[in-house]
Amino acid sequence: MLLEVKHLKKIFKTRFSKEETTALVDIDFGVEDGEYIAIMGESGSGKTTLLNILSTLEKPTQGQVLLNGKNITAIKEQDISAFRRDHLGFVFQDFNLLDTLSVRDNIYLPLVLSKEKVEVMKTRLDILAPQLHINELLEKQPFELSGGQKQRVAIARALISQPDLVLADEPTAALDFKNSENLLTLFEEINQSGQTIIMVTHSSLAASHAKRVLFIKDGVLYHQLYRGEKNSQDFAKEITLSMTAFLGGDENAEF
Numbered sequence: 001m002l003l004e005v006k007h008l009k010k011i012f013k014t015r016f017s018k019e020e021t022t023a024l025v026d027i028d029f030g031v032e033d034g035e036y037i038a039i040m041g042e043s044g045s046g047k048t049t050l051l052n053i054l055s056t057l058e059k060p061t062q063g064q065v066l067l068n069g070k071n072i073t074a075i076k077e078q079d080i081s082a083f084r085r086d087h088l089g090f091v092f093q094d095f096n097l098l099d100t101l102s103v104r105d106n107i108y109l110p111l112v113l114s115k116e117k118v119e120v121m122k123t124r125l126d127i128l129a130p131q132l133h134i135n136e137l138l139e140k141q142p143f144e145l146s147g148g149q150k151q152r153v154a155i156a157r158a159l160i161s162q163p164d165l166v167l168a169d170e171p172t173a174a175l176d177f178k179n180s181e182n183l184l185t186l187f188e189e190i191n192q193s194g195q196t197i198i199m200v201t202h203s204s205l206a207a208s209h210a211k212r213v214l215f216i217k218d219g220v221l222y223h224q225l226y227r228g229e230k231n232s233q234d235f236a237k238e239i240t241l242s243m244t245a246f247l248g249g250d251e252n253a254e255f
């Protein structure tokens with residue numbers, strides 16, 4: 001098992017009041033190497049909190065997260081950024097590229113910080129750039145790129161460290177329909193080449209490209225669907241029906 005999420009609980013306490021928010025009640029699941037998982041749930045259900053704990057940005061109140069058997073919730077503060085850089089890849093909804101660096105240097109950045117050899121960086125980018133259709137963009141600055149191009153660069157930056165796990169937070173949220181479809185196709189290809197992906201999304205269309213969908217409500221995982229042999233259109237219908245049945249949502253809504 002690549003990732004074991006064990007009985008996660010997260011209670012937020014505000015500093016100036018006694019009020020507590022239980023964002024995660026008891027979250028328990030495992031992820032095999034090579035899986036592609038979408039996490040869905042209504043606003044406020046705990047998706048971001050879960051992703052932040054998996055990202056080591058946040059510590060749980062109780063429970064553990066094991067990545068390849070190592071408890072990542074117990075990593076010392078001074079070792080966390082190196083751990084994140086070496087083992088996790090991130091794709092955010094707003095791309096998070098640095099405008100002062102070229103596209104190439106943005107992609108190299110995690111490896112530069114890990115003091116990787118230049119030849120290694122070059123070899124890896126030579127493989128990734130054609131796969132992500134960014135060959136022509138490498139000498140540009142991020143502000144010269146379209147949203148879809150920026151997101152492909154962000155994916156290259158996430159993959160260049162050959163992470164154990166890619167974590168994506170609403171990666172299609174800032175993209176139009178065509179660019180979203182392109183990104184989702186890319187994620188499927190990346191997953192088919194062996195990369196494990198966990199993606200948080202509001203969109204049943206986005207989730208329908210994953211192999212498994214976990215539904216979270218009020219801090220509890222209470223339902224999951226496997227795609228199996230279904231195409232993404234049929235799987236999207238099944239996801240929407242589940243959302244309607246279990247979450248009490250509007251069948252036509254993308255929550």
Ligand SMILES: Nc1ncnc2c1ncn2[C@@H]1O[C@H](COP(=O)(O)OP(=O)(O)OP(=O)(O)O)[C@@H](O)[C@H]1O
Nearest residue numbers: 012021022023041042043044045046047048049050
């Ligand atoms: N830093 C924080 N301090 C206090 N409460 C928080 C904090 N972060 C999240 N919460 C609360 O925890 C609950 C879960 O929030 P979370 O952001 O994980 O939901 P979400 O499913 O990601 O929502 P959205 O889809 O709107 O991003 C909410 O009630 C939220 O108000």
